[in-house]
Amino acid sequence: MFFSILIIVVLGALDSWLNAVFTCxxxxxxxxxxxxxxxxxxxxxxxxxxRTTIKAQQGLNAAFQTSFRAALVMGxxxxxxxxxxxxxxxxxxxxxxxxxxxxxxxxHSLFEAIAGYxxxxxxxxxxxxxxxxxxxxxxxxxxxxxxxNRADLPEDDPRNPAVIADNVGDNVGDIAGMGADLFGSFAxxxxxxxxxxxxxxxxxxxxxxAYPLTISAVGLFVxxxxxxxATQTDVSTEEKIEPTLKKQLLVSTVLMTPCLYGLSIWxxxxxxxxxxxxxxxxxxxxxxxxxxxxxxxxxIGYVTEYYTSHSYRPVREVADSCTQGGAATNIxxxxxxxxxxxxxxxxxxxxxxYVSHEMAGFYGVAIAALGILSTLxxxxxxxxxxxxxxxxxxxxxxxxxxERVRDRTDALDAAGNTTAAIGKGxxxxxxxxxxxxxxxxxxTLAPKSAFDLDAKGNIIVNILKPWxxxxxxxGAMLPYWFTALTMKSVGRAANEMVAEVERxxxxxxxxxxxxxxxxxxxxxxxxxxxxxxxxxxxxAPGALVMLxxxxxxxxxxxxxxxGLLCGALVSGVQMAISQSNTGGAWDNAKKYIEKGAIVxxxxxxxxxxxxxxGDTVGDPLKDTSGxxxxxLIKLMxxxxxxxxxxxxxxxxxxxxxxxGS
Numbered sequence: 091m092f093f094s095i096l097i098i099v100v101l102g103a104l105d106s107w108l109n110a111v112f113t114c115x116x117x118x119x120x121x122x123x124x125x126x127x128x129x130x131x132x133x134x135x136x137x138x139x140x141r142t143t144i145k146a147q148q149g150l151n152a153a154f155q156t157s158f159r160a161a162l163v164m165g166x167x168x169x170x171x172x173x174x175x176x177x178x179x180x181x182x183x184x185x186x187x188x189x190x191x192x193x194x195x196x197x198h199s200l201f202e203a204i205a206g207y208x209x210x211x212x213x214x215x216x217x218x219x220x221x222x223x224x225x226x227x228x229x230x231x232x233x234x235x236x237x238x239n240r241a242d243l244p245e246d247d248p249r250n251p252a253v254i255a256d257n258v259g260d261n262v263g264d265i266a267g268m269g270a271d272l273f274g275s276f277a278x279x280x281x282x283x284x285x286x287x288x289x290x291x292x293x294x295x296x297x298x299x300a301y302p303l304t305i306s307a308v309g310l311f312v313x314x315x316x317x318x319x320a321t322q323t324d325v326s327t328e329e330k331i332e333p334t335l336k337k338q339l340l341v342s343t344v345l346m347t348p349c350l351y352g353l354s355i356w357x358x359x360x361x362x363x364x365x366x367x368x369x370x371x372x373x374x375x376x377x378x379x380x381x382x383x384x385x386x387x388x389x390i391g392y393v394t395e396y397y398t399s400h401s402y403r404p405v406r407e408v409a410d411s412c413t414q415g416g417a418a419t420n421i422x423x424x425x426x427x428x429x430x431x432x433x434x435x436x437x438x439x440x441x442x443x444y445v446s447h448e449m450a451g452f453y454g455v456a457i458a459a460l461g462i463l464s465t466l467x468x469x470x471x472x473x474x475x476x477x478x479x480x481x482x483x484x485x486x487x488x489x490x491x492x493e494r495v496r497d498r499t500d501a502l503d504a505a506g507n508t509t510a511a512i513g514k515g516x517x518x519x520x521x522x523x524x525x526x527x528x529x530x531x532x533x534t535l536a537p538k539s540a541f542d543l544d545a546k547g548n549i550i551v552n553i554l555k556p557w558x559x560x561x562x563x564x565g566a567m568l569p570y571w572f573t574a575l576t577m578k579s580v581g582r583a584a585n586e587m588v589a590e591v592e593r594x595x596x597x598x599x600x601x602x603x604x605x606x607x608x609x610x611x612x613x614x615x616x617x618x619x620x621x622x623x624x625x626x627x628x629x630a631p632g633a634l635v636m637l638x639x640x641x642x643x644x645x646x647x648x649x650x651x652x653g654l655l656c657g658a659l660v661s662g663v664q665m666a667i668s669q670s671n672t673g674g675a676w677d678n679a680k681k682y683i684e685k686g687a688i689v690x691x692x693x694x695x696x697x698x699x700x701x702x703x704g705d706t707v708g709d710p711l712k713d714t715s716g717x718x719x720x721x722l723i724k725l726m727x728x729x730x731x732x733x734x735x736x737x738x739x740x741x742x743x744x745x746x747x748x749x750g751s
Contacts, residue, residue: 112183112203113732120210120277123175127168127273128218128266134164135265135478139257142482146498147491153498154325154334157478158471162317164269165470166310172273173306176207176280190296197293201284202535208278209732212725213636215267215274219721220576220631222267223714225624226259227580229616230713231706232587238702241595241602242694246484249601251591251611255620257484262624263713264477264510271721272470272513275520276463278724280306282527283456285731289534290365290453292358301357305380305460308349313467316342331505332399335472336392339512342465343388350380350461366451366530379446379454383461383523386438387516394515397431398674399508400682404430409679409701413691417703420679424704428672432664435515439522439663446523452530459523462516473513476506504681511674514717518666521720525659528727532655535734536648540741551652557742558653561642565657568638569665572631572722573715579627580710586619635722639730647743651730659723666719673712676704 138160146153183203189196233252237243246253283302292298319341323334354377365371396402400409404427411419446454463469483499533541533549541549553559594615600606643651680701683691691697738744 108186109199109203112186113206116179116183116204116206117210117213119175119179120207121214122210123172123277124211124214124218124270124273126171127269128214130167130171131164131265131269131474132261134160134167135261135474135481138478139481139485142478142502143485143489143491143495143499146482146486146495149326150328150331150498150501151324151326153479153482153502154331155321157475157482157502158320160478161471161474162467164265164474165467166314168269168273168470169276169306169310169467172211172276173303173310176204176277177303179207180204191294191299194293197288197299201281201288201299205281205285205531205728205732208274208281209725209728211270211277212274212721212728215270216632216635216718216721216725217628218267218270219263219718220714221624221628222259222263223576223710223718224579224583224627225620226256226263227710227714228583228587228623229255229259229620230709231580231584232591232616234702234706235584236588236591239699244487244693246487248488249611251594251613252587252616253484253488254613255587255616257481258617259620260477260481264480265474268473268510268513268717269470271717272466272473272517274721274724275459275517275524276306276466278528278728279456279459279463279520279524281728282524282531283453283460285531286366286451286453286456286527286534289531291362291371292365297357298359301353301376302457302460304353304357305350305457305464306466308353309346309464310467312345312349313342313465313471315345316465316468317471328501331501332395332401332508335475335505335509336395338468338472339388339391339465342468343384346384346464347381350384350464351377354380366453366455368447368449368451368454371450371453375449376454376457379449379457380461380464382442382445383458383520384464386442386458387462387465387519389438390435390515390519391512393431393434394512394671394674395508397427397671398511398678400504400678400687405675405678405682408675408704409682409688412679412683412697412700412704413688416696417700420676420700420704421707424672424676424679424708427675428668431671432667435519435667436663439519442523443526452527455523455530456527459520459527462520462523466516469513469516472509476503476510479503479506500681500685504678504685507674507677507681511670511712514670514712515667517717518663518670518720521666521724522659522663525655525723525727528724528731529652529655529659532727532730532734533652535731536737537735537739539739540648540737551649551656553653553656555649557647557649561646561650561653562657563653564642565654565659566661568634568654568658568726569662569719569722572634572719573665573669575631575634576715576718577710579623579631580714583619583623583627586623587616590615590619631718635725636729639726640733643730643733643737643743645743645745647741648734648737649741650743651737655727655730658726662719662723666716669711669716669719671712673708673710673716676701676708677712680705
């Protein structure tokens with residue numbers, strides 16, 4: 091009898107360790123896929139930059155088609171690689187979890203191990219976004235401050251030593267970091283839906299569980315068809331750029347709607363007894379969840395465009411404020427714009443969460459997140475379009491090409507700023523839903539003895555109790571702490587960049603003298619500053635995000651951790667949207683002035699310098715802190731999910747156990 095019990099205990103422990111090994115394998119595959127996404131994106135960006143510049147000599151349409159198709163390749167490669175690797179990983183894991191889809195516990199274990207894939211994607215996404223953001227904005231802010239406001243040099247002038255670091259940074263932060271970030275969103279949304287679905291009534295059949303993957307797969311095909319709308323459009327004038335890009339979102343959303351319905355009817359049972367905490371869920375209920383996410387993403391995209399494009403009133407008001415009150419009123423107007431831009435997206439997310447949860451519980455919330463991400467290929471395309479055009483303009487300036495070439499690339503870049511903001515809006519919206527879905531997975535796996543239970547045995551997180559409420563306050567503070575760390579990092583690195591540029595100009599005055607065109611500055615020194623700063627400065631924000639849930643979960647218990655996750659989600663979404671849109675508006679207000687749209691205001695004027703100040707303040711907001719916050723809320727949630735079974739069962743964690751509370 092004793093030996094039988096011993097064997098059972100040993101086998102149980104061995105099984106737990108093997109589950110941990112599979113989770114680690116999934117984590118490493120997620121990390122590798124995220125790194126691959128960034129590398130492929132940078133390769134495509136570098137190859138496309140010069141080609142776009144050359145095509146801009148032929149006309150605006152030729153430059154648009156080149157940059158758009160290059161961005162399209164990146165969007166499809168990244169999404170395809172993420173989906174393919176996840177699919178292969180599941181099939182390989184099924185060789186060990188052979189009882190999956192016949193035994194519920196085996197099915198649970200399979201998809202809990204797969205959750206490591208999302209964790210790996212988000213870990214690399216965090217460092218890609220934070221490190222890449224610090225890299226690019228240190229160079230960009232430094233180059234603008236010292237080049238435009240102190241030396242009156244045009245943007246990307248080769249006499250400015252920081253311009254090469256700025257161009258490199260566009261690829262590092264805006265393409266590689268963005269690609270890793272959105273891959274993390276896709277991986278976590280898919281893993282959340284798979285985990286929650288396996289815990290409900292879908293665990294008996296693989297094709298039921300695979301429903302989330304089919305959404306992404308069909309989304310690829312829909313986006314492929316949508317791309318022909320842009321590639322077959324003649325974009326010969328500046329006024330056609332933004333509408334053509336914006337049409338991509340509308341067409342892909344319209345085409346995806348019936349596809350989503352067909353998938354829901356085909357791959358899901360007519361009625362599921364229990365799913366995501368809701369009983370008797372119909373397949374059309376799940377379709378409504380995905381539909382809410384899909385169309386919420388479109389609305390968020392359009393609202394983002396309204397607040398960040400200089401084709402509309404808000405950005406033009408910001409630009410006009412530069413002519414009246416200078417940099418101060420520019421910053422005041424920009425901050426107000428960012429706060430206003432939060433209202434409609436948050437209402438859309440609130441409606442989506444309510445409807446989805448009523449229809450299919452937390453599984454519905456996860457499907458809503460995948461609804462937003464179902465058109466991810468197009469979202470990535472219009473996001474990568476901006477940095478490609480930005481660097482094309484830099485190459486045109488440094489190569490001394492005709493003014494009309496730079497005008498064309500600037501027109502594309504201005505539209506690219508707006509579409510990049512739209513991409514960030516998609517990422518933030520999906521991150522909110524993904525984080526909530528992952529939170530439900532964490533609650534399901536965490537020790538029940540640490541929570542209050544209702545009459546049916548369901549877990550209750552009561553925020554009126556001390557541990558959850560204390561965690562809520564601390565969680566709401568974390569995005570502010572994170573923003574402070576990333577903003578200060580960019581500021582320190584930018585100061586180093588300014589000092590280095592001024593040192594070079596002081597030691598060799600021929601650099602600024604047009605009579606010595608062959609005397610070039612030391613670009614490597616500035617690149618080294620950005621590289622060293624990004625590697626050094628990303629450690630503290632990364633540690634804050636990754637250690638916070640573990641410290642709170644182990645020391646203070648899962649109730650405090652539940653409050654922490656909720657607080658970070660609620661405050662993080664508001665901050666991420668406002669920061670991204672404020673920065674995008676300041677950037678396009680500057681470009682609106684530079685194109686001569688305000689009568690009597692030219693480059694180099696006081697109003698233009700005020701706009702440059704706003705742009706430099708907004709750069710770390712829109713490209714470092716803002717988009718990184720969405721990774722903060724996702725990564726904290728998935729870390730909590732992966733470690734849920736390891737946290738103490740005592741209500742108060744290790745400290746509660748030590749002091750007997």
